[in-house]
Amino acid sequence: METLNFPIDVSGLQSTLHPLLQTIKSSPIIDTLKPSTTADSVAVLLFLLSALGYLTRGRVWDRPDPNYKIYFERPQLVDGESSSKTAATRNIAQCLEDGSYQAVIFWGSQSGTSERFAEILARECLIHFGIRALAADLSDYDAESIAAIRGTHFAIFILSTYGEGDPSDNAAGLWDWIKRVKEENTKLDSLRYLALGLGNSNYKYYNRVLDAVVQVLDAAGATTLVPSRRADDARGATEEDFQSWKDDVFALFRRMGYEEKSVEYQPTVKVELRAAPDPQNDVAHQISVHHQQSSTNSAILPLPVKNARELFTAGDRNCIHMELDLGNNDIVYKTGDHIGIWPCNPDEEVQRLLHALGLEARRSDALEVSPLDGSAKPKVPSLTTLEAALRHHLEICSLVSRKTALDLAQFAPTPEAKTMILEIGEDRERYAQLISTTHVTLARLLQLASPTAPWTSLPLSFVIENVLPLQPRYYSISSSSVISPRRIAITALVVNKALPGKTGSTIQGLTSNYILSASKLPSNASIPTPSFQHTAYDNMESGRVFAHVRKSKFKLPITSSTPLILISAGTGFAPFRAFLAERTKLHAIGKPVGKILLFFGCRSAHSDFIYREELEKMQNSLGDKLEIVTAFSRDGDKKVYVQDRVEEYAGEILEMLDAGANLYVCGKASMAREVDGKIEEAAATVKGLGETEVKAWTDGLKKRGKWKADVWG
Template identity: 30%
Template sequence: MMSSISVPQPKTFGPLGNLPQLNFDEPVQSLVKIAEEYGPIFRMDYPGRSELYISGHKLVAEVTDESKFDKRVWAPLAKVRAFAGDGLFTSWTEEPNWKKAHNVLLPSFSQRAMQGYHNKMIDLAVQLVQKWSRLNPDETVNVPDDMTRLTLDTIGLCGFNYRFNSFYREEPHPFITSMVRALDESMSSLQRLRLQDKLMITKKKQFEQDIRSMFSLVDHIIAERKEQPQEGADDLLSHMLSGKDPETGETLDDENIRYQIITFLIAGHETTSGLLSFAIYYLMKNPDKLAKAQAEADQILKDPVPTYNQVRNLKYVRMVLNEALRLWPTAPAFSLYAKEDTVLDGQYPLQKGDSVSVLIPKLHRDVEAWGEDVEEFRPERFEDPSKVPHDAYKPFGNGQRACIGQQFALQEATLVLGMVLKHFELIDHADYQLKVKETLTLKPDNFTIRVRARGGQPVMAVPGVVMEETTTQAKKKEPDAVNAHHTPMLVLYGSNLGTAEGIAREIADNARYQGFRSEVAALDDRVGKLPKEGVVVIISASYNGQPPSNAKAFIDWIEHADAGEFQGVKFTVLGCGDHNWASTYQRIPRLIDEQLSSKGAERVSPIGESDASGDFEKQVGDWTEQLWPDLARTMGLKLNISSNSERSSLSVQFVSGLAVTPLAETYDAHVAQVLENRELHDAGSERSTRHLEIKLPEGITYEEGDHLGILPQNPPELVELVLQRYGFTGTEHLVLDASGRSAAHLPLHQPVNLYDLLSHSVELQEAATRAQLRELAAYTVCPPHKKELEALLDESVYMTEVRNKRISMLDYLLKYEACELPFERFLELLPSLKARYYSISSSPRVQPEQASITVSVVRAPAWSGQGEYKGIASNYLANLQPGEEVVMFVRTPESGFRLPERAEVPVIMVGPGTGVAPFRGFLQARHVMKQQGQQVGEGHLYFGCRNPAHDYLYKNELEKAEQEQLVQLHTAFSRVDGQEKCYVQHLMRDDAHQLIPLLEQGGHLYICGDGSKMAPDVEDTLKKAYAEVGGHTAAEADAWLDRLQQEGRYAKDVWTGI
């Protein structure tokens, strides 16, 4: 039942409601006129039902959010279910056969499938051209009729290898007669009262007879294929008969295959024939556009019959088709229902189950989205895909329920229109005035023209099959593994943030091309199980001298293993660290190397060490480059030492459909709601820090000191730059397949929306790596530009001009237009979009169902000197509004960043800037402890900022905590006019005689913030203070701080990116 909402509505007529205001022959056009009068949202009442229509792009953007709305099989489609059943177009999303058939059929609409269909499409397009070329000068062409013949025959041949032979019939094929009559009856019955409908006995009998006729033909096609299977067939029918749903392992039953065939015969020819007819009409009425399209066809279609690649290059012809679809989308509406109670545009409430219909012809004429010239035919609107207002352009529907065959339709239409333009002059002999005919679809009514051959080579025959390299899969073939010796290689990693794991997977992938049988696992997965066959390669990081979370058990095992335990094991180690932490730098990798070697294992290549604050990429690359010859020498293997490790092994096929990024599953992430997002800086500050309150999903808990991991999104402006560079719109769907390189962060073997892929899966802004620069140079055809890119590979030039200036691969790709890097290679070279971690700045003892984070917004002049640099995650979070959702997870840090178990234990907290975040949670917890009657120990908080007038975070809260005797507050300000710069370590130096005794008496020390300078400086200050206060040596001071950490009384929450 439709909820009562205050929306405009035309006058009603008693029990008929608004039915009299519809022209039964032109219901869609009637609704468009009503929308022009009543605006972007209005309501219509019909006997027994009510409909809400929308056509404004902002409203459409809301209802096409698939988390809140899903497809509704509205009244016209519900009638069609009588003969299309639960086919893709007429099924509800929750029906099992929809998802099953969608999964089974997706490969049939990939770009590679389009290539396979090309010659069959040519077969039928040639029949059209030959027919028109044989007409006498005074004979006319009924464009919609001939296009219907063409598109029906095309879907029949490509889909089921069945020839309707429509060009050889005076009358339509009986199947078409039955189908058209059944569609007309489905639409007409909606305009009748129930009593009238019951009295239409003859109509009902004819409807039932037409259904039987359609079923008879389709069942015959299915039975014949089953009895006489066609070896090597790669059409829709073969996929439906043999394909299995990858999710359930189930196949489609014969009844559902029948419904799918009927669905494709309806949708696959009615809409495309209308599209071609509208396109020809608008070209004839716009001679300048016609001349431009014909010039492109003449230039590109050099052969009498186009090749697949030539059709793909008809860019302006495709723009003509897009504009024709804008003005008259042949499928003119789609309907949705609300999954939950919601409010449209902040003012129109909808109850769960309420429906909304999108009136596409009016949406495509939304002046706010398209400009004042919405009625003009201007294909150039689609020249720059980044400027197409996607929320205002929905000719194929929306999201996962969008038309699965849109690639097929556009490929066919581009081919046919290109051939027509190349071979014929189009003559508007009767000055045709557009009249739109409405059935389930739209097309020009009684649209006739004359044609005249333009000369040149006639089309006389269909070419033989020529298989071109037409997907975006790399043309170069992968080198075969040299002497595939199948030596086992186990690559183990210890990694919290994914860097070491990524290196491990890269090595394992390269090993396969060197003939190894490689496997990847976390260190903890191989406790007690190091193989003595082959070689073990270990990649590990350290975290404040401690093992990563997935290496703790392994480290404990090897430390307590007996002498000789690893006799027979061959190994090598690569460490990841940060030299700013000199006392613990590479501690874990070195420990692994030493323990394995001392207990019997054979080191086959020297330990490597990579430094996050140094030339990390080069150090990893140098070690990896040396690994292969070392393995060849020590293990007596013949390896392909000179092979290029930067192979392209990612293939991209464009399809229809959707999938989700695997990153959320990798992190076990959940969707949470933003409750509050406020600025912490005063108005006079040039910088920004945001406080976000987040409502946690049910079942998610945390403790003070935990981190909130956030999966951010790349900003739209960056994504649009990629789309523009490669000529995509962002609405495309693709299936990725990787055979050689690790691509675990990409959604492989399933359809994904291109815009979502670029937004959620890859880093677009990281500084270009040397590997990326080498690839850019290799694909650059302009010699001077090639040399410029190659010059950046020099060690000193790279560091100063690329890495230190943070110039990305995308920046260089945009700068050097002569670089022809294929899209799939670009995608493969991009690293995974990393989760960002923020210290939780609240305590669950106050509000267990929500957590806060404190985010410094990175926004400053780019070090490259070009424009502004914006941090991906911080700006994403800064722009989130209350009520919006964020993907998050809770992570406990490895450093043991926890309050002491006993409240009376003294604590010293050091957190300048946003480093104060976890201590805000600590103070909230101490406040609750005190309220509960516990004795709270002495506390000191060292906080620093630039200027107390601008960026004193949580000033009122911190001062109140001091008044409540929860903490003594020590503040350092570094940018106050007339005062010397003061940092937290300066205050701690002055308080040395107070702090050192506290720590000696069992107090706990915490540092949070910058790990590159602040934290090391604080450590140096503390060690000097310890030496000075107690008269100790520097070595004793180092040992003292190490002892605090080993005892669990010193914890750091700092970041180095490993």
């Protein structure tokens, strides 16, 4: 065995210890510290050893390594390069000059959609017009340098708005700079720009980020080359709005003298199908190739369904209460957190797409996917099977975009199919009419254009590139982690939206029907429930769903005596079921509990008043600590909504807020917007506040965590 020798500076050690020993010997209190027992002797020895270790650190042990910096040098540096080489410039104007770019496409994204659009636009600018455009993360550059962009270049902004009209995290620098431009009256006369905003019109501050940026840029003298457009996810039109705006941008390029090139399809990934047994990979950890376990998100695991029951007592809809067993795995949750359910695509849609592609016989073949360039991000793992890719990794049930329809034409199996596809892809009105009456997935579009001939010339790389990766759907957890720490309850409304027209087409909610199928409860709908696979393992019993937990800030106050105002409609009551369960438990054991004012709305007290019996038991236990205010939109002649009841009780709500209550709103964003408006109107009247003062009042409550919302589009 090789002996490792560490040199010790003995002279340094002696010079360090000698003064210490002399000090100890000459101390006037040394006699009082003489150990009288074995324990005392051990304690003194440990003290002396600790002191010795402290004083000799850096001289005898833990000495600095003179080559320490080498560990942090880039391994790719070649001889002659300095390890202190500076990073790329944060000056975007300089970056455009150095890289010979004609344009920059800034993206501000919270979920990745703006980033994806920016990358698509940059790629198509180059291949269709020869325009070199840099897709730029806003956080990678100093926003102040935007002012230095020359008039020979132009900037494109694709900006998302989320929450209370907030910019994405990576757009914080732009947001601050825009405020300074306005305050300092900065001039941006040389800046030419285009802008697209992503948002949801059900939210109160729909596309606020886009509006604020455009307003400031225009006031500062910047020139907009194409009217800004606001994409609206409430209509499910984000993809089409982007495509329409991109058409206008390309029309601008043609007017500017750029020649448009017709290019053939160029894949970004290489896809190979080869006959092989099913890979024995752990599919549970391959449901998403991008999902990462973090401090916010747990790992994805298949969780057994232990209890499920129907919550509606009448009608043609289902609302499922489902409990998932956490067992002995590492997943933990806290009251108010979200659970992300990872659905799989239904058997019917998987079979439909395999049939349209002419690949039914190869469903079990091994699928190998590898990027052809560094920018391509994988959507499916390698290796997997073709069927697994279509079932577990791609959103094949989503609406096909008009751009995808247009690009499909080159692969049409017949001239008739090509003609039809081109008509749909080139005519906005024709496309809009089609999707308004029919839920057009990729498979259904292929079959619509060519009912008999399969699309054998359509590359699988095209399918993988143009279909979005499968994403989780989030539900507010309706159980308390204090009362039920190893079981997570979900409250899910099963969505089946009938489209107008003679086709009888229905959009069946993917995840809600997946949950209904896993529950094994009968459907109340007039149409059959799609069939799903609820496990990826042959030897695992059915009734499991893939899920992960995501932390939330929608939490109860630490002090149980803090009053609560809970406002919900429909399944928005889910987290409040957990809140009330905890408060009821605390009250039962004698802890002080503050007053709770609960608003709950649904269609009818006789059909969809979910958890009614549980709520009545909580009312009996809490007594006057719980006040329940209901709103039914289909009982009687007059429709009463939650926001109407909030308006009636606005005075009491304001009194409770002034007394320190916490206000929570959960449900659809449109309901939350109306509720906000009613409370703000009451505050303006009762407190005598102006519009600006009311906004400052509500913003103050929200910043202090006294007003929280958990809403969806």
